[in-house]
Amino acid sequence: MVEEIKLSLEDKIRGIVTQMAQERGVEIPGRAKIYLERPKREGQGDWACSAAMQLCKSFGVNPRELADEISAKIAEDPSVETVEVAGPGFINITLSKGWVGDLIRRVISAGADYGRVNDGGGKKVQVEFVSANPTGPLHMGHGRGAAVGDITASILSYAGWNVEREYYINDAGLQMEMLGRSARSRYFELIGRGDEAPFPEEGYHGDYMYDIAREILDEKGPSLADLPEEEAVPLFTDLAYERTLKWIKRDLEDFGLKFDVWFSERSLYVGDQVERTIEALKARGYAYEAEGAIWFKSTAFGDEKDRVLIRSNGAPTYFMSDVVYHKNKYDRGFDLVIDVWGADHHGYIPRMKSAVAAMGRDPEDLQVLLIQFVTLLRNGEPVSMSKRAGAFVTLRDVMDEVGVDATRFFFVMRRCDSHLDFDLELAKRASSDNPVYYVQYAHARMCSIERESDARGLERPSMDDLDPSLLSLPEELRLATVIAKFPEEIRKAARDMAPHRIAYYAQELSEAFHSFYNVARIIGEEEPVRRNRMLLMEAARIALRNALGILGVSAPERM
Numbered sequence: 001m002v003e004e005i006k007l008s009l010e011d012k013i014r015g016i017v018t019q020m021a022q023e024r025g026v027e028i029p030g031r032a033k034i035y036l037e038r039p040k041r042e043g044q045g046d047w048a049c050s051a052a053m054q055l056c057k058s059f060g061v062n063p064r065e066l067a068d069e070i071s072a073k074i075a076e077d078p079s080v081e082t083v084e085v086a087g088p089g090f091i092n093i094t095l096s097k098g099w100v101g102d103l104i105r106r107v108i109s110a111g112a113d114y115g116r117v118n119d120g121g122g123k124k125v126q127v128e129f130v131s132a133n134p135t136g137p138l139h140m141g142h143g144r145g146a147a148v149g150d151i152t153a154s155i156l157s158y159a160g161w162n163v164e165r166e167y168y169i170n171d172a173g174l175q176m177e178m179l180g181r182s183a184r185s186r187y188f189e190l191i192g193r194g195d196e197a198p199f200p201e202e203g204y205h206g207d208y209m210y211d212i213a214r215e216i217l218d219e220k221g222p223s224l225a226d227l228p229e230e231e232a233v234p235l236f237t238d239l240a241y242e243r244t245l246k247w248i249k250r251d252l253e254d255f256g257l258k259f260d261v262w263f264s265e266r267s268l269y270v271g272d273q274v275e276r277t278i279e280a281l282k283a284r285g286y287a288y289e290a291e292g293a294i295w296f297k298s299t300a301f302g303d304e305k306d307r308v309l310i311r312s313n314g315a316p317t318y319f320m321s322d323v324v325y326h327k328n329k330y331d332r333g334f335d336l337v338i339d340v341w342g343a344d345h346h347g348y349i350p351r352m353k354s355a356v357a358a359m360g361r362d363p364e365d366l367q368v369l370l371i372q373f374v375t376l377l378r379n380g381e382p383v384s385m386s387k388r389a390g391a392f393v394t395l396r397d398v399m400d401e402v403g404v405d406a407t408r409f410f411f412v413m414r415r416c417d418s419h420l421d422f423d424l425e426l427a428k429r430a431s432s433d434n435p436v437y438y439v440q441y442a443h444a445r446m447c448s449i450e451r452e453s454d455a456r457g458l459e460r461p462s463m464d465d466l467d468p469s470l471l472s473l474p475e476e477l478r479l480a481t482v483i484a485k486f487p488e489e490i491r492k493a494a495r496d497m498a499p500h501r502i503a504y505y506a507q508e509l510s511e512a513f514h515s516f517y518n519v520a521r522i523i524g525e526e527e528p529v530r531r532n533r534m535l536l537m538e539a540a541r542i543a544l545r546n547a548l549g550i551l552g553v554s555a556p557e558r559m
Contacts, residue, residue, distance in 0.1 A: 005079050005095060005099055006036050006047060008079070009036060009047065009074070009077065009079070009080070009093065010034060010035055010036055012074065012077055013034050013036075013049060013051055013070065013074065014034050016070055016073045016074070017034060017051060017055060017070065020059070020069070020070075021058070021059075024059065026058050026059055026060075027058065028055065028058060029055075029058060032051075032054050032055060032058075033054075034049070034051045034054075035049070036048065036049050036093070037049075038485070039092060042478070044086065044090075044092045045082070045084065045092035045093050045094040046093060046094055046095045046481060047092075047093045047095075048090050048091065048092050048093070049070075049090070049091040049093065050089070050090060050091075051067075051070060051091065052064070052066040052067035052070055052085075052089040052090075052091060053067075053088060053089045053090070056089065062089075063088055063089030064085055064088065064089045066089065067085040067089040067090070067091050068085055070091060071083040071084070071085055071091050074091065074093060078096070079095055079096055079098070079099065080093055080094070080095060080096060081094045081095060081096040081097070082094045097468050097469060097471070097472065097477075098468060099468075099480075099484075100468040100471050100476075100477070100480045100536075101466050101467075101468035103480055103483060103484050103539065104466060104468075104480075104535050104536060104538075104539045105463060105466065107483060107539040107542050107543060108463070108535070108538055108539055108542065110542075111542060112542075112545075112546065112549075114486065114487075114542050114543060114546055115158060115486040115487050115489075115490050115543065115546050115547075116158050116159075116160070116487070116490070117158070117159050117160060117487050117490055117491050117494075118159075118160035119159045119160050119161075119491055119494060119495070120156060120159050120160035120161030120162070120494070121160055122160065122161075122162050123161060123162065123335040123336065124161075124162045124164070124333055124334045124335050124336075125156055125161045125162065125163055125164070125334060125335065125336040125337070125338060126163075126164045126165075126166055126329055126332075126334045126336075126337050126338065127149055127152055127153040127156070127163060127164070127165055127166070127338045127340070128149075128165075128166040128167070128168055128263075128329075128337070128338070128339050128340065129145055129146065129148070129149025129150070129152075129165070129166075129167070129339075129340035130142055130145055130146045130149065130167055130248075130252065130257075130340070131167055131168040131169070131170065131340075132170075132248065133170045133175050133176075134169060134170065134171060134176075134179075134241055134244045134245045134248060135175055135176070135178070135179045135204055135244060136204055136206055136208055136209075136244055137206075137208055137244070137247050137248070137251065137394040137395070137396060138247075138248055138251050138252070138394060138395040138396070139393065139394055139395060140374045140376055140393060140394075140395060140398065140422065141342060141371065141373065141374055142395060143255070143374075143395035143398065143407065143411060144371050144374050144411045144416070144420065145340050145341075145342070145371045146252060146255060146257055146395070146411075147255075147407075147408045147411035147412050147499075147552075148340055148369060148371060148411065148412060148416045148499055149165070149340040149369075150165070150256070150257050150552060151408075151412055151499035151502065151550060151551055151552060152338065152340075152369065152497050152499050153165050154549075154550045154551075154552070155490060155493045155494050155497075155499060155502065155550060156494050156497075158490050158494070158550060159490055159491060159493075159494035161336075161494070164260045164261065164334075165257075165258070165259045165260050165261070166259060166260065166261040166262075166263055167252075167259045167261070167262050167263065168263050168265065168325065169245065169262060169263065169264045169265060170265050171241060171245075171264055171265050171266050172265045172266050172268075172269070172321070173265075173318070176237050176241060177233060177237060178200060178202055178203055178204065179204060179237055179240050179241065179244070180233045180234065180235075180236040180237025180238075180240055180241075181200045181203060181233055181236070182199065182200060182203035182204045182205075182209050182240075183209060183212050183213050183216065183236045183237075183239065183240035184197055184213075184224075184232055184233060184236040185197045185198065185199040185200065185203065186199075186209045186210050186212070186213035187213040187216055187217055187224065187225070187236070188225060189210075189213070190210070190213055190214060190217055191217065191222045191225060193225060196225070212239075212240050212243050212244070215243055216236070216239050216240070216243075220239075224236070249262075251394075251395055251396050251399075254396075254399065254404070255395065255399060255404060255407070255408070256404060256408065256552045263325075265321060265325070268321060268324045268325055268328070269316075273324050273327075273328065274310075274316060274320065274324055277323060277324045277327050278294060278309065278310070280327070280359065281296065281309075281323075281358055281359075284358060284359075284360065285297070285300075286300065286358040287309065291312060292312035293308050293309075293310055293311055293312045294308070294309045294310040295307065295308055295309060296308075296309050296319070296323070296354075296355065296358070297358075298351060298354050300354075300358075301350070301353075301354035301357060301358075302350070302354075303350070303351065303354065307319055307351065309323065319351065319355075322352060322355070323355045326352065326355060326356060326359075326366065327359055330356075330359065330361060330365070335365070336365055336367065337365060337366050337367070338366075338367045338368075338369065338497065339352075339366065339367070339368045339369070340368075340369045340371060341368055341369070341370055341371065342370070342371055343370045343371060343372045343373065343417065345368075345370070346370055349368050352366060352368070353366055367497060369416055369417075369497055370416065370417045371416050371417075372416065372417055372418055372419045372420065373419055373420075374411075374419075374420045374421075374422050375419070375420070375421050375422065376393055376398070376422050376424065377421055377422065377423045377424060377425075378424050378425065379425065383424075395407075398422075398424070401424060401428070402424060402427040402428050403427075404552075405436055405440070405553045405554055406427040406428070406434070406436045406437075407427070408551060408552050408553055409435065409436040409439070409503060409551060409553050410422050410423075410427055410435075410436070412499045412500050412502075412503045412551065413435060413500060413503050414500055415498065415500050416498075416499070416500070435503075435507055436553065437559075438507065438510055438511075439506045439507055439510045439544070439548070439553075440548075440553070440554070440555065440556050440559060441510075441559055442509070442510035442513045442514060442544060443510075443541060443544050443545060443548070443555045443556065443557075444556050444557060444558055444559040445513075445514075445517065446513070446537055446538075446540065446541040446544075447541070447557040447558070448557075448558070449522055449523065449534075449537065450534075450538075452523055453522075453523055453534065456523065458523070458530070460534070461530075461531035461532070461534050461535050463535075465528070465531040465532065465535065466532065466535055467528060467532055468532070470528055470529050470532045471532055471533070471536055473516075473519065473520055475512075475515050475516040475518075475519050475520055476516060476520060476533070476536060478512050478515065478516070479509075479512045479513060479515075479516045479536060479540055480536065480539075481512075482505075482508055482509050482512040482543075483509065483539050483540055483543045485505065485508075486505065486509075486543045486546070486547065489501055489502065489505045490502075490550075499551075502547055502550050502551055503551060505547055506544060506547045506548060506551065509540065509543060509544050509547065510544065512540075513537075513540050513544070516536075516537075516540075520533055522534060522537065
């Protein structure tokens with residue numbers, strides 16, 4: 001397998017360099033790292049190494065001269081076909097063809113498990129995402145956070161982590177009271193008594209508030225209008241909350257999401273969690289009382305001022321809720337906590353990392369993925385998304401228009417911290433311009449070839465038919481190389497928490513397959529060649545299906 005060959009070659013090059021240094025009495029700097037990476041351009045081999053450029057000063061020679069000497073020794077490895085020195089001293093290595101056979105055997109044998117790595121070692125990680133206030137339907141920004149969080153969790157699971165998905169329900173605070181007042185006002189409008197409950201200026205203006213009020217009216221009748229305001233507002237808050245949360249859960253389920261835990265913010269204030277958190281911070285010297293309030297000593301971590309945890313009136317701040325919540329997470333035994341936040345929370349990250357450090361944890365035990373804004377385009381023009389104004393596009397609207405597959409794929413086509421233009425017309429287009437169509441069509445084309453082969457009565461190949469010497473076209477080797485990259489991409493995507501890497505990979509693999517298909521005839525070719533190309537195609541299909549599975553995108557057999 002290519003990954004094993006890569007590691008073996010890295011060890012071999014380290015050994016070569018170490019021996020050369022010992023023979024010449026040269027000390028290799030500790031910062032020097034010898035590793036192989038994919039060449040930036042095709043035609044430069046399977047792997048590239050920059051060791052000669054890193055070490056030429058230590059050896060006191062020209063980097064190309066050192067590269068030539070190292071290359072001569074690398075070429076002795078039986079897994080290597082050719083070694084070339086390029087540019088200022090890059091060593092480009094091309095593997096012998098035998099690796100293609102090893103790759104095909106490994107991929108087909110692994111099947112649905114191909115690509116899995118064990119970097120996580122079974123450690124526990126929690127991914128908390130979406131966590132939208134239950135004050136209305138999910139919009140596009142929530143949808144992007146949902147896709148990023150869910151796919152990140154899938155990648156980490158594929159990389160050997162024990163993953164738990166969590167939704168934090170912000171069901172406490174003034175926004176919930178405003179939801180209740182908004183629902184009550186619309187309820188009064190529906191029964192013709194709107195002047196008795198004016199709509200709050202900071203209320204939720206979306207048309208969905210009428211839907212909520214209508215459901216409440218149908219269920220409870222008009223009698224709630226006679227309740228005193230102080231009794232009615234909490235009741236309307238709870239009734240509206242139940243309905244919006246039901247919508248949110250339904251939309252996320254239809255979007256392909258299943259949360260392991262739905263965590264209520266209200267539950268943080270049941271029992272003594274707040275008091276225990278404050279006492280723990282005080283014991284470590286990071287909380288104190290002053291001016292009738294309780295403060296977090298955030299200046300100890302470089303903040304410009306200390307932050308209030310409990311106000312002088314006894315009310316906890318939002319920061320207090322977050323501190324208690326994250327302590328609760330670590331108390332549940334998570335080794336790593338990942339939060340998915342909107343980009344407007346960027347400045348809040350150092351404060352939360354300070355709180356994590358104050359709990360005695362490594363600040364790196366908290367990682368935050370920031371979700372940049374989405375601009376929805378229709379015919380090249382932006383579509384308005386303002387929740388309070390009521391003219392916003394919901395996640396449900398987009399799913400219904402372009403489908404779940406396209407919605408999920410488009411959301412992760414770019415780094416999550418970069419702005420995303422979501423082109424509705426492109427997402428619906430049945431052409432190679434549409435990346436999700438292009439990728440799914442590659443899988444469907446592979447399945448079509450298998451069906452046609454079966455229809456013609458051609459025997460399906462087995463591993464006994466495998467002869468990698470028959471797979472020598474550049475397009476065949478390119479396809480094999482991309483298939484082999486999948487575990488490497490999983491590892492990098494998990495390390496960087498970068499789901500866009502898997503979307504990129506799916507497109508790269510599809511492109512490699514389409515190129516292979518255009519030049520390498522399968523059905524109608526001589527039997528030994530047909531069988532080997534079928535085996536290569538099956539390995540590609542497995543890798544593509546697994547990548548799409550991680551993205552939560554279907555792998556259709558017909559299109």
